[in-house]
Amino acid sequence: MRIHVVMMAAAGLGLSAMPALAQATLKDAFKNRLLVGVAVRPHQFTGANATQAALIANQFNSITPENVMKWDALQPRENEFHFEQADRYVDFGTRNGMFTIGHTLVWHSQVPGWLFKDAAGNPVDRETLLARMKKHIQTVVGRYKGRVKGWDVVNEALEEDGTLRQSPWLKIIGEDYLAKAFQFAHEADPAAQLYYNDYGIEGGKKRDGAIALLKKLKAAGVPVTGVGIQDHVSLTWPPATMLDETITAFGQAGLKVMITELDVDVLPARGHNTSADVSRNEAADPALNPYTNGLPANVQEALARRYAELFAVYLKHPGVVTRVTLWGLCDGESWLNDWPIRGRTSHPLLFDRACKPKPAFQALVAPRR
Ligand code: XIL
Numbered sequence: 001m002r003i004h005v006v007m008m009a010a011a012g013l014g015l016s017a018m019p020a021l022a023q024a025t026l027k028d029a030f031k032n033r034l035l036v037g038v039a040v041r042p043h044q045f046t047g048a049n050a051t052q053a054a055l056i057a058n059q060f061n062s063i064t065p066e067n068v069m070k071w072d073a074l075q076p077r078e079n080e081f082h083f084e085q086a087d088r089y090v091d092f093g094t095r096n097g098m099f100t101i102g103h104t105l106v107w108h109s110q111v112p113g114w115l116f117k118d119a120a121g122n123p124v125d126r127e128t129l130l131a132r133m134k135k136h137i138q139t140v141v142g143r144y145k146g147r148v149k150g151w152d153v154v155n156e157a158l159e160e161d162g163t164l165r166q167s168p169w170l171k172i173i174g175e176d177y178l179a180k181a182f183q184f185a186h187e188a189d190p191a192a193q194l195y196y197n198d199y200g201i202e203g204g205k206k207r208d209g210a211i212a213l214l215k216k217l218k219a220a221g222v223p224v225t226g227v228g229i230q231d232h233v234s235l236t237w238p239p240a241t242m243l244d245e246t247i248t249a250f251g252q253a254g255l256k257v258m259i260t261e262l263d264v265d266v267l268p269a270r271g272h273n274t275s276a277d278v279s280r281n282e283a284a285d286p287a288l289n290p291y292t293n294g295l296p297a298n299v300q301e302a303l304a305r306r307y308a309e310l311f312a313v314y315l316k317h318p319g320v321v322t323r324v325t326l327w328g329l330c331d332g333e334s335w336l337n338d339w340p341i342r343g344r345t346s347h348p349l350l351f352d353r354a355c356k357p358k359p360a361f362q363a364l365v366a367p368r369r
Contacts, residue, residue, distance in 0.1 A: 023357065024365040026350075027061040030324075033315060035099050037062030037325030039261065041333065042085055045092035052329060053092075055355060062099040064152075064260065064325050065089045066335075069102050070110040075136055078114055083143065090147050099323065102148040103260075104197065105137050106181045107155035108167040109278050116168040129172045134184050141188035150193035152228055152260065153185045154178050158198055160275065162209020178213075179222045186223040197228030197260055199276035202238035207246050215253050226256030232276040232327070234265050235306050244313050251320035259314060261327040263348035264306050264360075265336055266299055267291070280340035292345040303347070304363040311364055330355040
């Protein structure tokens, strides 16, 4: 550190001119209240992009793998596990003392073609799929035992109306696939936190369905630690009061709440759709891509106010909301540039396309009083 300061002085840079790493940090701003995490990609956790790797280590105390721990990445063919990227991800988290998350064990998306089929291409039976689930969970959770502190065990198991999603998991195994997934994960690492994770559960029927599902699992003794609210939100939905009520309800059900995939979409949308289903794929329209040359100041301010509002809600629930994870570091790499419409210029995160902090970042680290 001393050497660093001396070098800065030698280079004629005053403290105020020091680059990103000397600024206030998200992890300090919420110290002892919330862990602040970020979803990461290989170029970040391998250090191929050293600037972004340093920014992540400086700002955040938790990480989630955006894609490298999904089933298709870890076990693309049966019994053929690929751990290279996941190992480097976990090493990065461990080295930096971060609360390292695993995402995700049981989901219907980003799964390999073989998973639900037999050699002849017909659907497998319940016992076969349960055995595959068990093998995958034991192998993956077992490998990172003690280092991955929390797992999104089941992802997106609910339909919009709050009933169980008609996924191959449900159709082939039946309703108890959720309990089995949590049991297998718990057996593989009894100390790991285990979450049910979903989008659109901030309100309405899907929220009610999530509460009912989680209460049922808990009553049956299933080892669920908490619920992950993805929180892919817009500037207006969900209203703060709705989110607040939902977190209260989850807390009353004895669950911890993690905000697991936060981003705030500022782009116009076709109608009101709160679904973050990755399979959505809509036609492009220039009218729905208005900020290709940067975010106008008034929208930038609205985004900052929205982030401040959301964090104010999270902070109202100490001991219940324990972590908030941003779904990406810098705007240029957000998944919202390509979803639900490909090739848009999206501005949903705290760091801009140059990975410089936005007013939304300032609103969180140095709130106006
Ligand atoms: C997204 C990733 O961000 C994209 O890179 C990938 O192409 C598709 O998946 N809900 C989830 C995440 O649980 O895993 C999804 O991540 C976003 C929605």
